[in-house]
Amino acid sequence: MTALDFEKCGGLIPAVVQDFETGEVLMLAYMNEKAWQETLRTGKATYWSRSRNELWVKGNTSGHVQLVKEICVDCDGDTVLLKVEQLGGAACHTGYRSCFFRKVEGEAFRIVGKKVFDPKEVYK
């Protein structure tokens, strides 16, 4: 396979995650080469958690797994776009459908997203 450029940004590339049906952008996460290979191998979106410093199979705790339907690669080979089926209906750990649930309005951020679950119920 034409290689992705993992070296440009210290071994990590950003992955934009989009709902494969609605086109809604759900989140952005990072992949190292291992996460990329695991995503291809398993069909489940797998990232590198920068906060926990470990491989992160999205949804392993919450059950909100992302089934990968399609992957596109950008012109520079240093960013990927995952089109996924989001199990559980929400990608964000705060319970919102998308991590981008706040809209910039003047000097403020206004919540415009849809809350799908209560984090207290999911992450016990």
Next chain:
Amino acid sequence: MTALDFEKCGGLIPAVVQDFETGEVLMLAYMNEKAWQETLRTGKATYWSRSRNELWVKGNTSGHVQLVKEICVDCDGDTVLLKVEQLGGAACHTGYRSCFFRKVEGEAFRIVGKKVFDPKEVYK
């Protein structure tokens, strides 16, 4: 305004850029604080070019400016989503509508995007 976290990744945050009408993901670029402020001030998507190490008003050379229709901020405040009107119909410097014009198919990347312009004609 609630602040964005520019420090987490060396002063730069990723900006996912989406067509405001179709929802197509067009590109990913990076912003430093100055680029962010300029984007807010002018309404034209402005990034930090990591290759040229300079502020980059998207479309200044090609005319393919991105007019910002909406901005969303993610849960961690370290990624933004721009919904834009892409003038000239293409975001990618290669002439494709989206930078994500290649799809992963097994071991290969297959071109699936739509070419809108000839780079030789645009970047003279």
